[in-house]
Amino acid sequence: MRKKDGAAGYLFFIPGFLFFSLFILYPLIRNFVYSFYDFRLTDLSQLTFIGFDNYKNVFQDQVFWTSLKNIIIYGLISVPGQMILGFFVAYALQKNRFGTKTFRVLYFLPVITSWVVASLIFKFVFTDQGFLNYFIMEKLHLTNNTISWLSEPSKAMLVIGFLGIWKGVGWVMVIYMAALQGVPQEQYEAASLDGCNTLQRIWYITLPSIRSTTFFIQMMLIIGAFNVFTSIYLITNGGPLHQTEVMLTWMYQKAFTEYDLGYASALSYVFAIIIACLTLIQFRLNKQE
Template identity: 45%
Template sequence: MAAATPRELLLPRRRRANLTPWLFIAPGLILFGLFILYPIVQALQMSLYDWNILRGAASDFIGLDNYARAVQDDRFWLSLANSGIYMLFTVPPQIVFGLAVAMLLRSKAPVQPLFRVLYYLPVVTSWVVVSLLFKYLFADQGLVNWALSDILPLTDGTTSWLSNRWTAMIAICALGVWKGIGWSMMIFLAALQGVPQSLEEAAALDGANWWQRFRVVTIPAIWPAMLFVVVMLVIGGFNVFTSVLLMTAGGPGGQTEVVLTFMYQQAFSNLDFGYGAAIAVLLTVIVFIFSVVQLRVFRDRTDEESR
């Protein structure tokens, strides 16, 4: 029997080496398949059926009827508009205030870790807790009305914040901004650590003021972080759910309903899971389109600055 060559001896070792990474990522892949990929496929399937949850199976295949129903549903468009309003009025303030706070906390003063923790504390606080807190603050006899009437005499203290679409959206957006500033701050703070100090010093020696240094040196250096923050905040804005559900429950009369609360009502209150799944798919497509557009815009800006 011929002796094995060195190449033949190396083959099992190479196979083991190639198999090792897959063994490490296999648990993650299994969890991704069970809890992410399978629900997505199941939602796509359910959206094409008149799903009968009582039987545990689809009763009738109706194709794209659920999607056509959503396009013709005024309540769906209202919920989508409210989601867009929430996104428009929460994303820019979170970026501006988050970056401003990160710039202020950039120094290495002894008290800076304490301020960083204080600003980040709302981020790790439960959405349920802060939603109920803001519901109390904006109640008819809440602290906001008291402050606006007694401390700052701007109103008569009788504003019913959560009983009107626009004032309720103000309260919901205020919660979103307050809770999200700390997250944006941490991302920008990490990005600011990588800004070359030599470039800022050179710009200062050339006579650039703080705004010119910020615009020409700081912003280009943190542009990738800016892209990440914007994309994630837009996705989060369209996926607002808990605060709306607990503060207004979509009221009054569905005027503050967002896409996810509308989907939740259709699926779990009306047991219309096929229609709810179609709404979820439509929201996914909308968020995907927004993300692609943002990536394209930021990429074009990066290409222009690199020339």
């Protein structure tokens, strides 16, 4: 009987393992091998081993450092914004009062909205001839000149950061709402009897009780910030002059515009190592706490 159960287990395991090996493990290994070669799509017959030259070129590439800086800026804008707004929305909507279900749906709608659609809407709103400039100039009469929201790197990263916040608040809200259900109500009642106000109850009871959830959300949002691509690609395409470039858009351009797959492969592994190091640091800090 045990042999039959073991055979049945292998039958369930093998399809998933084959899928993982074929579509995830094999491309990862192949990509790692390509990172040590001068491999270009324009000439597939030429595959020259160059050792660590691609990795050296990555760290000597000014656009790489610009893209890393832009990811940090995007993360500093979007991650705290999503966490803070998501928490307070979850705290306000955690109880089943009249209208809360409607607001939950409204806050979650951006999460299921396509990144392509959301990016194009934001581009329409913030372009030089877009809705926001029209509203500021024609309705509010605050200025006679158009504001270059997407042409100036600092403003463009701010716009893309706001898009990330708008898209992510609903997801953070759902995770926090699930965590808030586990906070003992007796602690709130005892704090109320001691004269604690709402902010004190949040600071001394709610936040310590959901610390592990906060860590999970923070880790996922940081990884998500490093994976930003669609909004940058559709709104600014890395411009002007690569000043809004991020790692994934630069990797995409090197691979599918300049056809330098060897460099793109090396860049992808540098990118993966950075994310792994950040995740490890977060785990260590959370463990110490």
